[in-house]
Amino acid sequence: METVVRAATHVILDLDLNYINLLAKSLSLTGRCDFYLSRSVYAVSPMAMVTQKNSLFLPRINKLSYTLVESGLYEKWMKYSEPNASMCKNPPRIITVTTILSLTNLWGMFAVLGYGFTVAVVVLLMELVCGGARWRQKGQVDT
Known part of the structure; x- marks a missing residue:
């Protein structure tokens, strides 16, 4: 990110989980949002919980996972794991060019x-x- 993206010659296309912590660290070091994640999402996050095949716990784990994500608890955990994680997540709607x-x-x-x-x-x-x-x-x- 610091080499080719800052030079405005490249764009990085990857999963957002890899960059949320990098954006937060960049904000902590510089004090400004030099990089942003796009508003559109092209792939879901690659997280999973693994159980045995035909496990009785699978329906309960799926229900708990959906509940955590839909209630916003997962986003809240991400916010607390990295204090600046949501500051540079989306680009501003209006960009002023002087x-x-x-x-x-x-x-x-x-x-x-x-x-x-x-x-x-x-x-x-x-x-x-x-x-x-x-x-x-x-x-x-x-x-």
Whole structure:
């Protein structure tokens, strides 16, 4: 993370459990969130409890596991295991970019404006030419 991701040349795609602790440690060291996890999830967490085949405990373990995850207790345990674990979990919804406005940043806007003026002048000239021809022909212009 500190080499290629910080240089903004790569993105790491892996399970979030591997990076929650790394993000928390990075926040503790630098005091800011330089890295974020994406909001979308592409795979579930690879956790399991193992029992014997056809065990009588399996339905109870499954029910307990679902209850722990759905009640949010698992997230709470993660929060207490690493104090900064949830601070950098999701990127902010609004990212403010501050740049100095110059002609190199705004040339596209001026290009669109110039193109619009050019098209407007061409349309105006076409109306004058076509309208003048009709005026000479009929003595008036139909609207």
